[in-house]
Ligand SMILES: Cc1cc2nc3c(=O)[nH]c(=O)nc-3n(C[C@H](O)[C@H](O)[C@H](O)COP(=O)(O)OP(=O)(O)OC[C@H]3O[C@@H](n4cnc5c(N)ncnc54)[C@H](O)[C@@H]3O)c2cc1C
């Protein structure tokens with residue numbers, strides 16, 4: 001195929017223990033490490049492997065976000081993507097708007113495949129890929145753990161609650177990655193240097209013909225309820241006694 | 250008034266317990282009138298089952314061979330057509346609902362509320378974000394239909410004994426053929442289902458092999474428990490993917506959760522926040538799992554688990 005579009009969202013790194021601001025206005029992101037959403041890194045890795053097998057010509061990475069998201073796009077370029085597009089906005093983006101932006105880029109770029117993560121680990125929405133496929137009127141294969149391309153078709157194995165489901169889809173299509181699709185490569189220093197020369201286009205969100213409607217209002221953020229402090233037991237006898245105490249045995 | 254349409258989840262033969270949980274969530278909406286849509290192939294018995302749920306006003310059955318397998322691209326346009334006249338359309342936050350409902354929302358031109366854990370009003374809901382490290386209250390725009398998934402671990406389901414009307418509906422919608430079911434591979438097990446089990450025993454990377462995981466299965470069988478695992482145990486191939494508990498696996502709420510050789514990463518803990526009692530066995534006394542455990546035992550699982558097994562058997 002000619003082209004694969006990959007979404008790279010800039011999110012709080014998955015190792016950071018996120019805290020709610022004391023005034024409930026949001027979570028603390030000041031001075032916090034930001035990274036590519038882990039599922040998106042997996043999506044990009046898959047795209048790169050498809051290209052390396054000779055089954056795709058060009059990989060374009062896309063981020064919708066603030067100017068700082070260029071960092072994540074540069075990392076994507078260093079991993080091996082050919083070109084990057086930043087759709088610039090400083091406002092938080094809801095999944096429907098993200099899907100509409102991707103649809104607009106799909107119309108411009110005409111990719112055969114859009115590879116996204118199954119969910120962004122900040123808002124945990126798990127919506128964008130399905131919405132894009134719905135708006136586009138094309139197949140979706142979510143939670144992918146294996147992708148086998150076959151000309152204008154793909155057989156995708158999906159991680160579902162009862163096991164593994166395989167579906168066959170016609171291209172163009174949207175596929176969203178699950179964790180076991182692959183293990184992303186590490187970026188090497190020379191690649192970071194090379195990536196600086198690769199093209200990165202910025203488009204202000206306002207310049208795209210995207211209607212923004214129906215965003216949810218974020219009313220308040222709170223910390224989750226804490227579990228009560230538990231007890232330590234010394235041995236199996238203590239464990240059994242404690243479980244009996246709670247009526248569990 | 251809230252007029253709610255619930256999208257039933259099923260395996261072709263019986264409803265998934267997630268359906269009754271969605272009904273329970275919807276029943277918390279102000280002045281709710283709840284209908285359940287059963288899209289299936291020969292789904293008469295399942296429609297009857299849905300009609301038996303308390304709080305259900307009507308069951309809408311759409312039957313056809315095209316609905317034999319749950320393909321989001323095929324189901325979504327049907328649900329979007331059925332949604333006419335409803336103020337809310339809910340589905341479960343299982344892989345079925347997560348796959349389907351956002352596509353429905355997009356067809357209806359709205360955002361989705363993912364993982365409702367509490368209903369605060371007709372258009373106000375609470376949901377977890379950042380792997381459950383924050384709880385967000387959201388308002389949905391009142392002028393639009395509310396499309397949402399329900400975090401099943403937050404709800405218990407509803408009683409049965411009702412006999413709501415079942416209406417069979419023919420829809421005039423064009424269905425795509427660009428998406429085709431190939432196969433479903435699922436390990437059959439006589440053990441309680443992980444998602445609904447009252448007790449769950451889980452093993453982590455520390456088990457070291459599929460063979461050693463037998464220790465977990467044996468203990469689970471003695472306790473009458475379902476079996477779960479951490480991502481590391483699944484990635485290492487000790488157990489299949491459907492056993493993963495956590496942010497990207499299953500979110501569960503058993504009365505008893507026993508975590509063995511699991512460190513307690515945030516992404517794992519997200520999956521067990523609502524468990525009644527958490528028991529942790531880990532050789533590292535600093536392991537984060539002990540911060541959430543109600544009963545903690547520090548030590549080598551390969552010594553403790555066989556000893557526990559023996560004590561429970563006698
Ligand atoms: C985006 C994302 C999503 C994720 N989603 C999930 C998810 O859904 N579910 C999930 O589980 N993880 C998830 N993870 C992975 C998670 O971060 C951890 O890596 C994983 O949970 C670790 O599994 P573990 O506890 O089995 O392994 P480890 O962290 O390696 O812990 C093993 C534990 O076993 C103990 N141990 C070792 N030997 C013994 C012994 N002999 N006796 C007793 N104790 C012993 C050790 O002290 C240690 O605490 C996700 C990660 C990312 C980035």
Ligand SMILES: Nc1ncnc2c1ncn2[C@@H]1O[C@H](COP(=O)(O)O)[C@@H](O)[C@H]1O
Nearest residue numbers: 007008064116117119120125126127128
């Ligand atoms: N702002 C964004 N920029 C780039 N990709 C995004 C953005 N928002 C969502 N995506 C893609 O959509 C996937 C699912 O996101 P979500 O629906 O928000 O959970 C992510 O893993 C990304 O691949």
